[in-house]
Amino acid sequence: MISIPRSALILGLAGVIPFAWGAFTLLSDAAAQWGLDTLGPRFIGPYVQLSYGMVILSFMSGVLWGFSTKAEGGQAATGYALSVIPALWAFFMTGGGPVSAGTNLIFGFIGLLGLDYAFWKWGLAPVWWMQLRVLLTSLVVLCLSVVVFL
Structure with missing residues (x-):
């Protein structure tokens, strides 16, 4: 290992x-109220999870x-093409309300894991990456599941 x-x-x-905090504020009325009073509505519940999830998919x-x-040649071209998918996914698939957006973010992060694996197998990512x-x-999927399933 x-x-x-x-x-x-x-x-x-x-x-x-931010994903864990969002889930926590969905599960705890006291945390949600504290977050609302202290940080504002953008930084609690699904709002923080969904906006931050879009940022992280783009970052990735x-x-x-x-x-x-x-990489070089065709592998580089393939890598560049694949690398834009998470950002495009976040841009196009996170509308339609918190459950829909949360579900699509879950699929986005799972899909990203598949891309991570491909880049790792190609020897482009560090050995510890996966x-x-x-x-x-x-x-992240566990935290987003709170918004989707509860």
Whole structure:
């Protein structure tokens, strides 16, 4: 088992906080009220999860684009083309209300995991990449599931 660099793990887990906070404020009226009073309505419940989810899918497109710079020829062209999919998915698929948008974000993050795997198999991502991505994707999907299923 290859160990994930500590800084990547800590920053990756910190990136889950808005998803977890959104889920928590959906499950706890007290947390939702505190968040509403302190942070405002944009930073509680599905609102923080959905807007942040769009940002993260777009960010991950940039990460995949960066991995593509390690490739050459047709593989590079394929990598660049695939790398824009998460951002386009976030842009086109997150309307229609919180349940629909949350469901589409879940599918987007699962699809991103498939792209992560492809880039990892091609040797473009670090050897520890999939360990980190499976962990983070699992946590994000769990948090988004609160908006979709509860």
